[in-house]
Amino acid sequence: DAKTTQPTSMDCAEGRAANLPCNHSTISGNEYVYWYRQIHSQGPQYIIHGLKNNETNEMASLIITEDRKSSTLILPHATLRDTAVYYCIVRVNSGGSNYKLTFGKGTLLTVNP
Amino acid sequence: GAGVSQSPSNKVTEKGKDVELRCDPISGHTALYWYRQSLGQGLEFLIYFQGNSAPDKSGLPSDRFSAERTGGSVSTLTIQRTQQEDSAVYLCASSSRLAGGAKNIQYFGAGTRLSVL
Numbered sequence: 340d341a342k343t344t345q346p347t348s349m350d351c352a353e354g355r356a357a358n359l360p361c362n363h364s365t366i367s368g369n370e371y372v373y374w375y376r377q378i379h380s381q382g383p384q385y386i387i388h389g390l391k392n393n394e395t396n397e398m399a400s401l402i403i404t405e406d407r408k409s410s411t412l413i414l415p416h417a418t419l420r421d422t423a424v425y426y427c428i429v430r431v432n433s434g435g436s437n438y439k440l441t442f443g444k445g446t447l448l449t450v451n452p
Numbered sequence: 453g454a455g456v457s458q459s460p461s462n463k464v465t466e467k468g469k470d471v472e473l474r475c476d477p478i479s480g481h482t483a484l485y486w487y488r489q490s491l492g493q494g495l496e497f498l499i500y501f502q503g504n505s506a507p508d509k510s511g512l513p514s515d516r517f518s519a520e521r522t523g524g525s526v527s528t529l530t531i532q533r534t535q536q537e538d539s540a541v542y543l544c545a546s547s548s549r550l551a552g553g554a555k556n557i558q559y560f561g562a563g564t565r566l567s568v569l
Binding site: 373381382383384385388438439440441442443 | 543
């Protein structure tokens with residue numbers, strides 16, 4: 340799996356948009372970008388994924404650059420409950436042992452009142 | 453059910469005792485995973501079940517650890533003769549056979565926090 344780089348921590352004001360960047364400059368053509376988060380003392384939670392087009396769901400939006408070397412997760416209106424560690428992962432979806440999910444350090448997003 | 457269910461949520465046991473942790477995956481999900489997460493650490497893969505195929509047990513740390521999945525649904529992770537280093541949060545996840553990128557989405561339970569005294 341391609342390596343990802345994320346800032347260690349970020350702060351965001353409640354009600355504002357949180358924009359979490361991720362660099363994945365070695366991503367290959369068949370690798371998807373996935374975002375998970377882990378709220379303190381809870382299991383990891385899937386947020387969104389994409390291949391090359393921007394994606395939006397009820398939780399967030401994912402913006403992937405045209406060269407696919409970086410992406411941004413956007414939480415449009417952050418709440419205190421969005422405080423968590425956010426993980427960006429790039430993975431292929433076929434064959435091998437790609438089912439073994441591994442997280443890097445992630446970004447600790449703190450939403451402040 | 454609506455999500456992955458794990459029980460118990462917390463388990464305190466004495467060193468040397470056996471424990472059983474249960475996972476009830478999302479209905480219809482064919483794949484089931486067990487991970488371990490120590491305090492402040494990342495995910496440690498333990499075992500993977502996919503349908504009727506032989507499970508991938510390559511992540512089990514010792515022969516004290518075993519897991520089974522009955523009827524392609526509920527799974528039990530058993531730790532025999534527990535040691536203090538087994539203390540961690542044990543997470544279960546499941547995923548479906550959907551095509552494309554969605555196939556990789558693992559949905560996690562809340563975990564079982566195991567404390568070995």
